[in-house]
Amino acid sequence: MLDITKLTGQLPAISEHLQQEARASNKRLNQAYDLLEETVSQQEELERKQQQWLDRAIFRAAIPVEPLDTCKEIPVPPYAHSVFATDGSQIAPSHHEIAYCYLINIGRVMLHYGQSLFPVLDSLPEVFYTQEDLYESRQWGIPTEEWLGHRRTVSEIEALAEMAYRWVKPPGAHSEPNLALVDGSLIYWFLDSLPTPARDRLLPSIFRAWEQLQEAKVPLIGYLSANRHTEAVRFLRYVACPYSVPDCQSHCGSQQGKQLPCQVCEPLRDTTLWQTLLSPGERSSLWRSQNPILELYPETFSIYFCYVNVGTEIARVEFPAWVAEDMDLLEQSLGILLAQVYKGYGYPVAIAESHNQAVVRSGDRAQFFALLEREMIKAGLQNVGVSYKESHKRGSIA
Incomplete structure (x- = not known):
């Protein structure tokens, strides 16, 4: 039980700390505005420096594709269109349950607008219980619970691609504009810490779905709410560099871990910079991410992004290169996305509904294990039940 009385005495210190952080953030923001103004006036030269000295940089900044001061109004979406979204949830494995297994539940949503068609809202559960499912990741030093999360990511994109592909194919079956949405980034940061054999079990399936x-x-499109990225702000470090060329290895290589001369506005977030530059319904300039993990991606799946003022927040929106290179398709997609946010009162309604379809509540969990227990007893298994620890945790004697 949480002792609120003892906790209350710690809150004033938290409030004071947050006030100090707010003042420091405002100072960094003003410095960033000054740097942004300088960057816009010499953007082409800075881009050349970025490309020329990329291998000598000790930081990774995104590459701007448009002028940095771009604030473009997002068009109204087509009257008739369809939106697909998936999200996932799981029951993690536990040795204290009646059986050591795990479940992945993928929520699927297909919404049609202006077409007089019924929506699809359902979920696809799958149970994993074999030795390979449960212990395969141990050979790479990856805990089963962590591997479960990675497999769920793959299942989400596979279900999304399968749903959208079946709806659109054969060609001409449904010619209205479409959009596939996922919650979160299309840059799979977690791959960076995985060994190559583990990556090879995940990436091919993801890219097949993208194909x-x-x-x-x-x-x-990947929709990121309340994100903490600084990729775009890092580009301002090129104009803040006090040296004639940004040769980080030579000039600042020995200072890693310290405040560098070009870090005058970090750790300012991209969203903080763009929150006063963009009006509701506008997007920022396009950027190409330079995250190292993208070296594993095919060129056509390189990740681009922009920031969108959706009214309630500045959202980061990511999409593969083949979408970014078709400006008409991109603008149409952003229009559909913005309409989804408005329909969802601040968050894309298709993503929210797919989450609601995927979530496994406590009653669902209890019913799953009750069904499993019945099947185990029917099969003649003995001593079916949870551990004493688990049974005591579920019911207090106090």
């Missing part, structure tokens, strides 16, 4: 979407011409 399906590209073949069906269904644009893919």
